[in-house]
Amino acid sequence: MKKIKIVGSMLILLFVLTACANESDRDKETNSLQKMEWTDIENEAEGTTVRMYMWGGDEGINRYMDEWVAPRVEEKYGITFERVPMDTPEQLKKLINEKRANQTEGNMDIIWINGENFKNAKENELIYGPFTEILPNVQKYVDMEALDVQYDFGTEVEGLEVPWGKVQFAFQYNEEKVKNPPSTFEELKQWVIENPGKFTYPDPSDFSGNAFLRQLFYESVGDVQKILDTGYDENFAKENSQEMWEYLNEVKPYLWREGKTYPNNLTELDRLYSQGEVYMTMGYNEARAEKFIEKGIFPESTQSFILESGSIGNTHFLAIPFNSPNKQGAMTVINFLLTPDAQLTKLDSTYWGDNTVLDPLKLSSEEKASLEAIDRGDSVLPAETLKKYIKPEIHAEYVTWLKENWVNEVVQTK
Template identity: 75%
Template sequence: MKKICLFIMSVLCLVIFSSCSNEMSTISQSPDVLKNMDWSEIEQESKDTTVRIYMWGGDEGINRYIDEWVAPRMKEQYDLNLDRIAMDTPEQLKKLMNERKANQMKGNMDIIWINGENFKNAKENELLYGPFSNQLPNVQEFVDKEALDVTYDFGTKVDGFEAPWGKVQFVFQYDESKVENPPKTYKELLDWVKENPGKFTYPDANDFTGNAFLRQLFYESVGDVQKILDKGYDEQFASENSGMMWDYLNEIEPFLWREGQTYPNDLNELDRLYSEGEVWMTMGYNEARAEKFIDKGIFPKTTKSFVLESGSIGNTHFLAIPFNSPNKQGAMVAINYLLSPEAQLTKLDSAFWGDNIALDPGALSQEDQEKLREIDRGDSVLPADTLKKYIKPEIHAEYVTWLKENWVNEVVQTK
């Protein structure tokens, strides 16, 4: 009988200890407690745990970067296991939505790669943990926290619910054997188009790149991108501030390829025109995009890039932590490492990904700035400090549709 009593007491103690342990784990990961923890405590609590990062898995170079470069170093430096899991973002957000409705506070995602409309929906429906990003030492030290492309994600305020991981930027490409001095402003571009009839065009506004070209011109028409961000999506505001844009597009139209009677359907068609020498400029939403075409002999070796001084749109992508991540401490440690100069400079190397850094180049040490300069992204790619100087954030996604519809009314149908 005595042995049975001792056994029952042992089981009860185990249950109580387990319960307390679970409670302590839950408490330590609550926003208020984590917010007040020292970074060293967060690192300590993450040791010998697993972090599951859910991300798009369609690029071999990105996958190798995570699996073969990041994961081993995180294990070695932080005793943290990193598991990469390929995902379909809308499906995972739907899953998170169902878990939120069911008040399921322990999920299976620790980090989610996200931006744009997906972030907007996740933030509005309280699917994310945070704010957390300002607790990360590498955000404090290396990220320009005032930059609009960091504080806004497609017009939605980030408010610390995600941390920037990388970015691409809209640039123009040109053949320097035919264009000696590329334009620096929209006025200079207007003059160049008129002086070189038929040698410039842009894709239809239904195309992603053609629409991005219009969005940049919309910024110019409004005069200050901050005004657009402050307004959010506002059709009346857009109508009242887009006159300069429509006048500009109609003024250059007769001097475009085929006198503006038709436009390339998409960027692929514009790139073909450029590769065949019919036009002398192309464009795209990736500052390093020309390199692969040059290497394959599609673009001339004399291809270079430029941005206009009024700015070029940058698309920043981010990392966030789901509201019910079972390992929030580990997620924060992992994201902080992904924002280290070491990890960011390796990510920039085209041997893996070639994705631009999310860090402020000026905040890097002299040694890391030298490493940044030594990374050869190709002769057609603008320097990191130039890209940083002129980057502008994306605006509310609904402006994409507004521009598509109004471009037809204001430009195409006025022929």
């Protein structure tokens, strides 16, 4: 028995020493790249292959990567770019298995990630970094003080991923029916009371309906930073949500069908709006109305507004796996994806229509003019307005908490 204990202790010690050695190797690699000149990183990336693992379910996004990005990084840097379709949870599962097998060289160089997937990747040390300070275009064009860049669904980024694009929550309305759209939640309440039956929101089990509640939760707490600093805390949520529940119950009798039922999802709310039963809809994409207007589903008089208390923004990011075989190439490509040319092309609806993560105030006058020249549609708010009012997402567990408590606090309240 004693011999077994000694052997067991030696194995534990060996595991700890190996882990420390691996940690030391990672630190050495990070420090080594941080000390390199950027031009040397680009030179080392020349002639290499960079594989980006990403969701592949959108034709426009795939065309942007294959037809626009790939030929340009090859021409500019001599890099062969390969897009590998794979959903993020599968990517993380692959990385976890490689980490367990101590596979120090994998085949992923860049992954497209955010939210709960980033939280899991960070906690399990599946991603390389910090590296954001190394990239010139991050320093030149990105507002690193912005909360939606510092936090990813309530998890501190800490230089482990680079913002690539974003969408923002916005309301859409028929300007022939709504002459002066509200700018605050108080004004929205007054409009709802004065126009009974013409407003509602989706059941919070729907992502957009839940986002509507989260915005109201921000208002109830009074300070988004307080939520971010607290993290997920049920007691905190209970203590700071009373104003939200009171608001929802005050407007409830004036909602569509007197708040006795709610659209199951955003699709149903959009249908009510398109048929003129309600005068407003909403969604987690500031440009979402354009495709519906073009197809004749939404009236041409559709416009958008956001509230001055803030508009939740969902930022998505790029990260480098811990065992990327080509970190220099990965950083070179990511840096390229943050050039104004790449970001503004991505913004164009010809490919994607995804909003830029670049700070409009950091663009040159020529770059700003190019941004303003992009016609996203008459219903889309200006980039500077969106930037001014954007708020970060908070811890993902609040989504479930709000959905469950809404039933008790609103639906079952008479």
